[in-house]
Each structure stands twice: as structure tokens, then as C-alpha cells.
Amino acid sequence: MQNTHTLIIGAGISGLSVARMLTQKGIDNIVLERASKPGGLVKCDVVDGHLFHRVGGHVFNTKVQGVADWFWDQFVRDEEFLSARRKSGIFLRDQLLGYPIENYLYLLDEATIRKIFGELLNLEQQGKREPMSYPNFEAFLLGNFGPTLYELYFKPYNHKIWKTDLSRVDLPWLEGKLPMPNSREIIMSNILRKEEANMVHSSFYYPRNRGSQFIVDRLAEGLQLNTGVQVETLERFSDSWVVNGQWMAQQVVFTGDLRKLHAMLQGLDAGLLSGVEALKDLRSNGTSNLLCETDPTEHSWIYLPDGDLPAHRIIYTGNFSPTNHPVGSRPSCTVEFSGKTSLESMKATLKRLPGNMKVIDHNFEPNSYVIQYRGDRQRIAAVRDGLREENLHLAGRFAEWEYYNMDKAMERAMEVVADIQQKA
Ligand SMILES: Cc1cc2nc3c(=O)[nH]c(=O)nc-3n(C[C@H](O)[C@H](O)[C@H](O)COP(=O)(O)OP(=O)(O)OC[C@H]3O[C@@H](n4cnc5c(N)ncnc54)[C@H](O)[C@@H]3O)c2cc1C
Structure with missing residues (x-):
């Protein structure tokens, strides 16, 4: 002993x-x-000279x-370490938008803009409501962003990540992890076209070598x-x-x-x-990842909210450090899918994503997201x-x-x- x-x-x-x-x-x-x-x-391997974050693409920052x-x-x-500013995007209905979606609504088609802003103005007239006063995650998203934006973005994206009924998900659990602007702030952001500066990961550090x-x-x-x-x-x-x-x-x-x-x-x-x-009986979700070569981009991440697209995020890990891919090769990225997804289905999804991607490796992690x-x-x-x-x-x-x-x-x-x- x-x-x-x-x-x-x-x-x-x-x-x-x-x-x-x-x-x-x-x-x-x-x-x-x-x-x-x-x-x-946070484990990483090197595959054919490309750094593979087996689950996601881990960057470091803290406000504490x-x-x-x-x-x-x-x-x-x-x-x-290298330090970088986050550049996130959203690939919605084949259109690349900035992040968070609520700051870039002015880029949507006119009919959708009219519906969303009509609902936001109604919410504004009803008066400010504290995010934490909603009984659950779904009620918060509907009450804070209105039904059109909920159906277009928040519902399909969150269903993909959590694979669960959002009305069962506790709200206090998400406090501090999500931007929670009210309707007035959303309207202002779209008029002033300000970039979101106070996101959880607006800037980050990343190791020069080996992720x-x-x-x-x-x-x-x-x-x-x-x-x-x-x-x-x-x-x-x-x-x-x-x-x-x-x-x-x-x-x-x-x-x-x-x-x-x-x-x-x-x-x-x-x-x-x-x-x-x-x-x-606690519930969790897993993540399937594809490591791919991709065309160069300035993005750090792109979110993929469309409900009919199985992947939910592309992380451009090749942009985080020049040592993450071999000299002379295209940079790499990780494409994330929630749950266990077959290699065939993941490969088929690539055809619908930007970047002309080519698969290098894949991984499945049975437990990555906790659900509360x-x-x-x-x-x-x-x-x-x-x-x-x-x-x-x-x-x-x-x-x-x-x-x-x-x-x-x-x-x-x-x-x-x-x-x-x-x-x-
Ligand atoms: C997709 C994704 C992206 C993320 N991106 C970021 C990011 O960019 N930045 C960031 O800061 N965080 C990020 N995170 C969060 C980060 O991954 C976690 O906070 C962190 O890895 C949690 O570490 P942990 O030690 O608590 O758990 P784990 O990493 O799960 O470690 C638990 C360890 O315990 C071992 N173990 C379990 N049971 C036993 C046993 N019975 N005997 C022996 N060993 C055992 C396991 O093998 C494992 O090694 C991300 C998470 C995910 C899922």
C-alpha cells in the first residue's frame, strides 16, 4: 500500500x-x-504534421x-504563448455573418429584418425584463429575442448542441456564459453597427507549440x-x-x-x-470531430446554426499558431458535430461548408457537454x-x-x- x-x-x-x-x-x-x-x-495529437485538438480547439483566457x-x-x-483577438462568424443559409447574430441582423433579408425588429420593438414596449427572471432557457430565448430570431438561429443551434428540450434546461446555469442583451441593446447595436467587445472569449492566449x-x-x-x-x-x-x-x-x-x-x-x-x-441519471452529450485542411480564412470560429446541417462549429485551429500545420500546407481546422456522427455523414456535410475542406482525421468523444x-x-x-x-x-x-x-x-x-x- x-x-x-x-x-x-x-x-x-x-x-x-x-x-x-x-x-x-x-x-x-x-x-x-x-x-x-x-x-x-484538452488532449491534442499531431496527425500528418497537423495539430489535432481531439475535442474542440482549446484557447485560454480568464477574467479572474x-x-x-x-x-x-x-x-x-x-x-x-501567442495572443489573438477572436474573430467569430456565423454561416447561416449560405451567408457569412458576424457574431453574435443579434448585432448583425441588418444583414438579413428585408422580410426577416421587418419581422425580427417588429418583435423586438414589441418586447421593448413591454419593458425591460431581467434575463434571470425567465423560468428556463427556452423562455429566455423566446422572451428576449422574439420568436423569429429564436426559430432562425437560437432554437436550431442550441438543439444541435444540447440535443434536448430547451424548456427543461435551467437558466442560472448559463449566467455569465452567454451574452444576454435586451431588445433595446440589440436595436442600438444594429443602428450603431458596433462590434461586440465584451464576449467571454473576445481575446485569448494560445501556446506557440503543441496547442x-x-x-x-x-x-x-x-x-x-x-x-x-x-x-x-x-x-x-x-x-x-x-x-x-x-x-x-x-x-x-x-x-x-x-x-x-x-x-x-x-x-x-x-x-x-x-x-x-x-x-x-444526469445527461451529457458527446462530440464528433473532423480534422481537415481548409482554405485560409481570418476567422477563429464559425458557428453553423442551420438545423439541416449536422455540424455546429468550425474552429480554425490552423490560425491559432503557425506551428499547427506543416510549412507549405494549407491550414487545418476542426469541424464539430454534436453526438456520435458517422464518418460518411461528416464527410457529406463538408460539401456544404466553406473552405474546400479535405479530411485528415476524426475522433468521437462520448462526453463533452454536460446538460443541467x-x-x-x-x-x-x-x-x-x-x-x-x-x-x-x-x-x-x-x-x-x-x-x-x-x-x-x-x-x-x-x-x-x-x-x-x-x-x-
Ligand atoms: C468542444 C469543447 C471546446 C472547449 N473549448 C474550450 C476553450 O477554448 N477554452 C477553455 O478554457 N475551455 C474549453 N472547453 C472546456 C474544457 O475542455 C474543460 O473545462 C476542461 O477540459 C475540463 O477539465 P476536467 O479536468 O474538469 O475534465 P476532463 O478533461 O474530463 O478530465 C477528467 C480526467 O479524469 C480521467 N478519469 C475519469 N475517470 C477516471 C477514473 N475512474 N480513473 C482514472 N482516471 C479517470 C479522464 O480520463 C480524464 O483525463 C471546451 C470544452 C469542449 C467540450
């Missing part, structure tokens, strides 16, 4: 951040990761000073990391945890899939255990608090069922580390 103070399950951004922060504070820890290399969702300070302490920012795998590998440097180890049992004894019958720790940090946790747990109070087991229905957050919080009392901490996108970006995962890692340090 190997002893350590804190055992961390999972070497994605969350687990590695926790481990590195603990190490920096002198707290002994071991990380167990079931995959053959660290990274989780504490996260920025810690993150940039791990890197030599100006030598190791987000570079971030992961730096965070993993010097850690006691065991790859190829799937955690299957977590046994609770009075003041310790035994993991896979092989490691003993006072504290455990779980960053894996919350739905799988109940099957690992032994020796806990039956009430807490049944609360964990009840979380088996009404009440999920409360159920999860109760379980998280109960487990914390037992020195088992939940941290990360799938362990907490939150729509975390990398910076949010690091912020949460800081909280968990502070908690562990207090108990140490």
Missing part, C-alpha cells in the same frame, strides 16, 4: 491544477489517470485575476502521475481512503464522471451513497457537501456537472486546494 496525503483521480486540467497547486504548497499527492497520457478533454496570476506563473507568457497539450504537459511536470490506471474502488475507513486497494490517502479529489462515482464507493453512510447513486436540468444543481450540491465532510472533494466539469472552461476548472482547483490545506 502506497501512502500519500491527497490522491487525485483524473489528469485533465482540473486534476493537474489541483496536483500542481498542492505540490507548490508542499502537500504530498499522487494523480491516477486511466488514459495513456494526461489532458482529458487570481487564476491569471497562478496560470502565468507556470509559463513564460510572451515566449511560450493545449503544451499546457497540460507543463502542469504535469514534476508530479507523481500514474497513467493507465483506472480507479475502480474508493473505500472509506475512519480517517482515510483506500483507492483500488493499492493507495491510502487522507483526502481524495475526484475529477471524473459523477455518474460513475457511486459504483466505486464503499464504506459510506447509506443516505449519502443513495444521493450519489441518484446522480446516475432544473434541480440538478441542488442535488449535486447536497452530494458534494456530504462527500466533502468525508474528505472526498469533487472538482471539474464532469465531477461537478458544470459548464466549466479551463480557467473555471483552475479557479475551482484553488478552492479545493484551500480546503485541503486547511484540513492538512
